[in-house]
Amino acid sequence: MIKVGDYNLLRVKKETDFGVYLEGIDQEILLPARFVPHGTKIGDELEVFLYHDSENRLIATTQRPLGKAGDIVSLRAVSTTKQGAFLDWGLMKDLFVPQSQQLTRMAPGQEYLVKIYIDELTGRLAATEKIDRFLSNEHLTVKEMDQVEMVVYRRTDIGYVVIINNQHTGILHHNELFRSVEPGDKLSGFVRRIREDKIDVVLGQPGYKRVENEAQKIMRLLQENNGYLPYHDKSSPEEIQEFFGMSKKTFKMTIGALYKERKLEFTQTGIKAVEEE
Template sequence: MIKVADYNTLTISRALDFGVYLDDGAEGILLPRKYIPEGKNIGDEIKVFIYHDSEDRLIATTEIPKAKVGEFAYLEVVSVTQQGAFLDWGLTKDLFVPKSKQITGMRVGGHYMVYLYIDEQTGRVAATEKVEYFLSNEDLSVKVHDSVQLLVLRRTDIGYVCIINHRHTGVLHHNEIYRNIKVGDTFNGFIKAIREDKIDLAAGKKGMERVEDEAGKILRLLEENNGYLPYYDKSDPEEIYDFFGMSKKTFKMTIGTLYKQRKIELTQTGIRLIP
């Protein structure tokens, strides 16, 4: 069964001058020639994204959209009509947001957080700005320390509300943020705590996984700077973040690990690579 506005793996059933048809159990779905991967022939399988073209026919592409059905995305409006707005979602045909699914009215050039769904009447993909309806923390699919994908939804006084794995919401507190972020940003994080009223988040990887990643970065930067860097445990947190892209806490944990492994030595003014 074909999943519209989603990825499908289909077999090439026949070839024509303008493209190939993929087997859908019926008349076939066209994959235009410009999207056919090199070396693919009749009988081969191809992973494609299926959606409706401007003539309301199902069509395949190997382009990668910015979101699929059941996901959230922060997209730009490219045109507005009396019926609704059209968003750039990375494909040839723009994504439609009915006027009834907008909150305050969309404008060209503006960016909006939307949720992609299949319209029951037309069977076509559409989007809605009323995203809160599709987010819930009642039946959690995550637990403490789980690695998750985060999408920044909005800024609050205590931090940023983020969408977790396109299903739940949590809060990334200001003291857990060590770089500039904004609505629409996506990055990896993990579940720090689950409370009755909210989920607390942290960016990056947890514990030693984060330290192991950052250790490689510090060693590389030392090698690129003649084996010495003027940063140590008393350096300013902002200076550490500006140079290394990590919090001071992570920096201290990482250089501590590298010191125990005898890969660096600590001086009164910085860290030095041990040959």
């Protein structure tokens, strides 16, 4: 099955001076010569992205756009017309946003959070700023402790609304956030709590996986600083965040685990790596 607006693994059927043709279901799809990998021959399978060119022909590329059909991404407007705006999404042909799909009139050079979709009438890829209709928490596809991908949507009094896996909305609370973020930023995290249809998320990985990753980071920093660091459980949250890039709570939990494993010891002024015997 051919998927427009997505990646497909297609076989090379024939070669021409201007590219190669790939096997489709009921048609041959051109991969222009500039995108054909060196050494490609008939019978090879290539991973390509499919979309329609300016003449509405289905065409393939080995370029990787900034998003595919269904993705919610932040893209920069490059030009506008009375009919709509065009966004740079990493391909030669810019992505069209109809005027009816804009919340406010787009301006060249500005970034906009949009969802990439396939227009039902034309079958062509387009983008829309009207994202809310695609998001729902009525039937959740995630559960507590699931790792998820998020896009920052908007700021609120208690934190940031994030879009989870391009499907749901959740809240990343201010007290769980130890770095600056902006709408459109992509983040990785996990579901901490689900209350009815409300989802609370945090950054990083759940449970012991998160501790293990932070533990490796602390041990690396110790090694890079001759086995000693002037930080401990009395250090300020700001100092710990600036140096380690983690919350004080995570820092204390991690150094506690490392102490129990006899990988570090506490001094009056910091932490010290235990020398291997």
